[in-house]
Amino acid sequence: MHAKQSAAALPNSIIFPGAKAPVASLGAEEATHLRLQALARYAGARSRDSRVIDNSVSQVVLVVEGAVKLIASAAAGRTQVMGFYFKDDFIYVPARDTHAYNLCALTDCELVAFPATEFIRLAQSDKTLNNNFLSHLLRALGRCREKSLALGQKTARERVATFLVSMAERIGAPFSNGAVLDLPMSRRDIGDNIGLTIETVSRQMTELRNAGIVSTSGRSQVKILDLAALKQEAGHLPVPT
Amino acid sequence: MHAKQSAAALPNSIIFPGAKAPVASLGAEEATHLRLQALARYAGARSRDSRVIDNSVSQVVLVVEGAVKLIASAAAGRTQVMGFYFKDDFIYVPARDTHAYNLCALTDCELVAFPATEFIRLAQSDKTLNNNFLSHLLRALGRCREKSLALGQKTARERVATFLVSMAERIGAPFSNGAVLDLPMSRRDIGDNIGLTIETVSRQMTELRNAGIVSTSGRSQVKILDLAALKQEAGHLPVPT
DNA sequence: TTTTTGGTTTGACCAAAATCAATGACGACC
DNA sequence: GGTCGTCATTGATTTTGGTCAAACCAAAAA
Numbered sequence: 001m002h003a004k005q006s007a008a009a010l011p012n013s014i015i016f017p018g019a020k021a022p023v024a025s026l027g028a029e030e031a032t033h034l035r036l037q038a039l040a041r042y043a044g045a046r047s048r049d050s051r052v053i054d055n056s057v058s059q060v061v062l063v064v065e066g067a068v069k070l071i072a073s074a075a076a077g078r079t080q081v082m083g084f085y086f087k088d089d090f091i092y093v094p095a096r097d098t099h100a101y102n103l104c105a106l107t108d109c110e111l112v113a114f115p116a117t118e119f120i121r122l123a124q125s126d127k128t129l130n131n132n133f134l135s136h137l138l139r140a141l142g143r144c145r146e147k148s149l150a151l152g153q154k155t156a157r158e159r160v161a162t163f164l165v166s167m168a169e170r171i172g173a174p175f176s177n178g179a180v181l182d183l184p185m186s187r188r189d190i191g192d193n194i195g196l197t198i199e200t201v202s203r204q205m206t207e208l209r210n211a212g213i214v215s216t217s218g219r220s221q222v223k224i225l226d227l228a229a230l231k232q233e234a235g236h237l238p239v240p241t
Numbered sequence: 242m243h244a245k246q247s248a249a250a251l252p253n254s255i256i257f258p259g260a261k262a263p264v265a266s267l268g269a270e271e272a273t274h275l276r277l278q279a280l281a282r283y284a285g286a287r288s289r290d291s292r293v294i295d296n297s298v299s300q301v302v303l304v305v306e307g308a309v310k311l312i313a314s315a316a317a318g319r320t321q322v323m324g325f326y327f328k329d330d331f332i333y334v335p336a337r338d339t340h341a342y343n344l345c346a347l348t349d350c351e352l353v354a355f356p357a358t359e360f361i362r363l364a365q366s367d368k369t370l371n372n373n374f375l376s377h378l379l380r381a382l383g384r385c386r387e388k389s390l391a392l393g394q395k396t397a398r399e400r401v402a403t404f405l406v407s408m409a410e411r412i413g414a415p416f417s418n419g420a421v422l423d424l425p426m427s428r429r430d431i432g433d434n435i436g437l438t439i440e441t442v443s444r445q446m447t448e449l450r451n452a453g454i455v456s457t458s459g460r461s462q463v464k465i466l467d468l469a470a471l472k473q474e475a476g477h478l479p480v481p482t
Numbered sequence: 483t484t485t486t487t488g489g490t491t492t493g494a495c496c497a498a499a500a501t502c503a504a505t506g507a508c509g510a511c512c
Numbered sequence: 513g514g515t516c517g518t519c520a521t522t523g524a525t526t527t528t529g530g531t532c533a534a535a536c537c538a539a540a541a542a
Contacts, residue, residue, distance in 0.1 A: 080394050099383065099387070120372075149313050149315055151389060151392035195394065199520090200498090200499055205521095218507095396528080427490090440490090440529090459539090
């Protein structure tokens with residue numbers, strides 16, 4: 001397992017100055033903390049590590065620091081990036097045997113993993129934790145449905161714009177009437193996430209740049225100059241009829 | 242609200258000979274049943290009714306009989322069918338204000354709806370119900386992720402094949418080395434579900450028919466003659482590496 | 483039964499995105 | 513600071529699936 005090897009490179013004492021801090025963000029009652037900590041498997045990972053966690057059984061994973069992607073593999077080497085996750089996000093990762101899912105590090109990162117079955121059992125005795133988990137799942141389902149809509153109905157331009165808007169909301173630093181992003185993922189990751197090739201992603205970025213909606217510098221920095229225009233491009237309008 | 246009007250057309254006494262039966266399929270403890278029943282809103286709907294339930298607040302809906310689709314509306318009249326649901330399925334339907342979701346009847350059907358907030362609160366005092374709800378959400382998330390993969394990575398042929406395999410598993414009657422399906426949804430619904438136009442769906446069906454993998458009769462009946470070949474076409478192979 | 487209606491299939495054509503192929507640039511490492 | 517490898521961009525071409533339009537068929541209505 002890669003994580004172990006990385007944990008050696010980034011010793012736990014550095015990664016987790018206080019083991020309690022990450023678990024605290026789950027918002028559980030005091031009594032639950034100790035039991036959660038007993039359950040927790042801490043994992044540090046280097047950028048690009050795949051198999052960051054042991055998913056021989058389903059896991060609930062909390063991102064303490066850094067960024068990861070959840071990928072699903074289909075036939076013929078095609079992969080779909082199911083999602084990107086950042087500090088304080090948590091993720092339900094199904095066991096590998098049922099679906100070919102895998103968690104990969106985008107940057108050096110710190111994770112806490114709980115075996116899902118035990119996590120859920122524990123949550124049953126703690127209303128707060130249970131509620132948090134439930135509302136997380138509902139949000140995850142909502143986001144996944146939103147992504148289905150994008151993949152099923154939206155054009156390349158709209159998908160790229162949607163992606164950028166979403167990233168701005170999640171990891172953007174406010175800037176003028178937009179945001180500044182430092183994208184930790186490659187163009188391939190982006191393409192695999194929104195169902196496009198890297199070339200198409202690149203072309204759409206160029207067009208958005210030419211339209212004066214974004215500007216880029218280097219491979220990872222994106223400045224969103226006009227967030228309103230970008231949202232327009234993203235085709236956001238849930239119209240209740 | 243349509244449901245009320247339909248309920249008049251299909252009186253409750255006919256729809257629900259015993260009000261307890263549907264709730265029972267939630268597998269809750271005896272003590273919870275009464276409280277669930279107090280919460281339940283029964284709705285009958287005619288085929289093609291949209292706005293089958295009142296989703297001014299989020300709802301948990303159980304399909305007692307018939308078939309429904311959950312649709313999401315985007316700009317420019319584009320709609321995505323998030324999923325099809327049949328007897329005993331249950332569905333989390335978010336409030337209309339957050340996302341433009343709507344439940345529509347595909348056939349005459351009978352539903353039981355619970356306001357999500359109260360349902361969840363109730364589930365907290367009943368481990369069985371809570372577990373059922375949780376595992377339902379996990380399965381829903383899994384299926385939604387699977388759909389994302391299909392929409393993001395699969396070709397038209399693979400999507401149609403995937404759709405048929407899924408329907409065979411859910412509502413197919415065994416037949417030779419395949420299954421017989423009576424599809425309650427139109428080609429448009431299918432297209433909106435898998436991100437294709439009706440013409441493309443039709444063409445792919447024709448090709449599958451020419452390949453001897455399926456045969457059709459009328460608008461709704463599909464015989465899957467060779468399920469193995471269909472799965473091959475669907476590009477099913479989660480390869481754990 | 484005949485008619486009507488609306489969903490479905492088929493074909494011709496078109497557009498969007500994928501593929502193929504170079505070129506260019508960033509960043510890591512020497 | 514230079515070199516190399518990887519990733520990103522750009523362009524030419526092909527492919528896939530979408531669009532438009534006509535014909536067809538099944539189910540319901542007259």
